[in-house]
């Protein structure tokens with residue numbers, strides 16, 4: 001039985017066995033208290049060992065230190081102390097594995113930098129236990145949401161030959177000896193000789209393939225690993241992240257916005273309802289951290305309040321052009337100026353996005369109708385010829401959390417745009433054909449899963465919300 005379940009039992013001296021890792025051991029003359037955690041919950045269970053228990057010898061007791069793995073069998077009784085309802089009166093202890101004093105996760109607050117260095121053991125801390133349980137619950141809520149709404153989970157390929165997204169740098173996939181690949185007569189790498197007979201890479205988005213599914217199954221979503229060789233080291237970009245991409249036939253931009261809002265609110269609400277203990281722990285942790293900050297740098301809302309606020313309030317909707325006007329009139333623009341100057345046509349930087357969300361509207365924002373030059377070729381063109389039916393959802397503390405659009409469904413317009421941006425139509429003939437045969441209005445978006453987990457956990461660095469972060473120059477395992 002897992003500790004989470006044992007903690008809910010009514011104590012009646014029934015025998016239980018607790019298996020887990022020792023968080024702390026406190027000794028008094030007559031009794032020893034061992035706090036054990038098995039990762040099923042943020043809460044530890046306390047095992048109490050009486051010194052007159054002759055089944056547990058002193059040597060065993062001495063070998064139990066922070067980090068050791070044990071199985072404790074005994075009677076479940078009402079706890080004598082405060083803080084927990086039940087505890088185990090230990091009768092037998094088996095030590096699976098000891099941990100000496102060099103075990104890095106000692107019971108004290110470690111810095112996130114330190115924990116990143118000890119990434120192989122950070123799972124054993126309360127903070128990372130909470131983060132990864134919340135991450136799991138969010139993933140489950142995402143699948144549940146779409147399933148309940150009649151969406152089908154479509155598994156799009158990881159290795160892809162469609163290099164059309166242009167969203168970031170690609171990781172190439174090849175079986176060639178990279179030091180000595182076969183070359184064509186003109187000296188280029190001859191991919192005809194390679195495994196797939198053409199150049200391939202790891203997917204930067206499942207959208208184009210997702211559209212093929214949506215134009216037959218009507219409502220699909222993908223949820224899979226996504227790869228971008230981002231050259232900048234930021235707190236919001238990973239080289240390998242998970243993306244959720246719903247794609248829906250017969251949806252226009254307005255439907256797409258409504259879906260994005262309802263979906264994000266649903267999954268956050270699910271976390272509030274199902275991860276209360278973990279969220280309360282993280283909130284307290286953040287509040288403790290903030291005590292060391294000057295008053296004006298502290299956040300206005302505590303974690304739970306912030307999450308409830310997003311769930312309960314409509315997101316602000318406005319066009320890119322309206323946002324530019326606000327940014328041009330904004331205070332930081334007059335006084336301090338943004339680092340990146342604002343003018344119509346720029347791709348918004350996170351400082352601009354965060355100004356709109358955190359200072360101006362003080363709530364999540366959906367920006368629409370971006371200039372077509374800064375957005376992908378597949379977005380549906382507006383009648384003005386300048387903008388496209390794009391939408392980005394911006395969140396406090398994060399900036400862009402979702403990017404999406406209504407897709408261009410007109411064959412000729414799409415083909416013209418494909419050529420304009422320099423894509424060889426031959427390379428995406430299969431995509432173009434969907435607009436030739438039974439084309440339909442359709443829309444979709446991509447949500448970066450780790451950005452959502454960042455928001456819900458209140459963490460500030462994306463490396464801390466994925467179990468095995470891949471970033472430039474770092475991949476220990």
Ligand code: ATP
Nearest residue numbers: 167228236237238241400401402403446447448451
């Ligand atoms: P950004 O402007 O932050 O670089 P993007 O516009 O390049 O993001 P999209 O191509 O719109 O990203 O991808 C959809 C979503 O995927 C983004 O809104 C974001 O939540 C997430 N995302 C994009 N790149 C990364 C990354 N390198 N690491 C983690 N999440 C990412």
Ligand code: MG
Nearest residue numbers: 167168230237
């Ligand atoms: Mg990007």
Ligand code: MG
Nearest residue numbers: 347392400403
């Ligand atoms: Mg962007």
Ligand code: MG
Nearest residue numbers: 400402403404
């Ligand atoms: Mg985007």
